[in-house]
Amino acid sequence: MTAQLPPIPPGPADTTHPRRALARLALSTAYREAADFAAGGVPTVSDEYGDGYDNVDQAARLVSMAQDVLVRAVIYARERGGRWDDIAEALNVAAGQARDQYTAAIEQWEDALNRPWERSGRFLASRMPDGTTEPDETAADLDQWCLQHLKQNHGARHNAHNDGLEDHMVSANLSKHTPVTEIASLTRTAIYLARRGTATSPAELDAYETRKKILLASLAQEVT
Incomplete structure (x- = not known):
């Protein structure tokens, strides 16, 4: 197998x-x-052993x-x-x-x-x-x-x-990551995945959505 x-x-x-x-x-x-x-x-100790x-x-x-x-x-x-x-x-x-x-x-x-x-x-x-x-x-x-x-x-x-x-x-x-760098990274990933279109794998989509949810939840918590 x-x-x-x-x-x-x-x-x-x-x-x-x-x-x-x-x-x-x-x-x-x-x-x-x-x-x-x-x-x-x-x-210089190895000079005589080489070319x-x-x-x-x-x-x-x-x-x-x-x-x-x-x-x-x-x-x-x-x-x-x-x-x-x-x-x-x-x-x-x-x-x-x-x-x-x-x-x-x-x-x-x-x-x-x-x-x-x-x-x-x-x-x-x-x-x-x-x-x-x-x-x-x-x-x-x-x-x-x-x-x-x-x-x-x-x-x-x-x-x-x-x-x-x-x-x-x-x-x-x-x-270190800040909310600004996190958002910039997430935005870049969204653009990249959109450009890939149907070539995007399910794993890539899942990873993006999971990260987006975590980031949005974190930002919402900071606001409140």
Whole structure:
């Protein structure tokens, strides 16, 4: 008998954490991965066991990882309300060039927010960037990473220590859902489902209706 394939979980991805927080976790994760990879290139003890071009290969891979950091930084800037003119100035390019260069990545991010999971053979695969599928766990891991890798005199750690946040250098300032962000997320989902039309699955509709009822009840309770 053929085993039943697991159902694809409905979106959106930003039900428990606002999209701005998810974008920041994706950026922090990309920074950590690049930093960890770069650290492996510092020692010389293995040089004689490899080829002469190994460091070139490693440096090229590091550049590629840095490009991903940059993409995540642009997406996070947009999630914070950053204008293309300001982003272009930071990149030292024209606004139109910045928009053209990163629009595809932002559209991919938006699409993944609406439909965060897909089937990969017999398994489910996340369409969201690394670090966003389990936000609380990611934030806790990044908190520990910062404690282990940032020196005591590092500016961020120094400020966190003064604010009593040294153990939570990532999680402490992640944005939380507000009624405004909840409504915005629900509205985006409604538009997405309407655009999908008959392709919308029953699970997607049920998840949307359930979330809408919970949000409306919560808002009504706050008013009363």
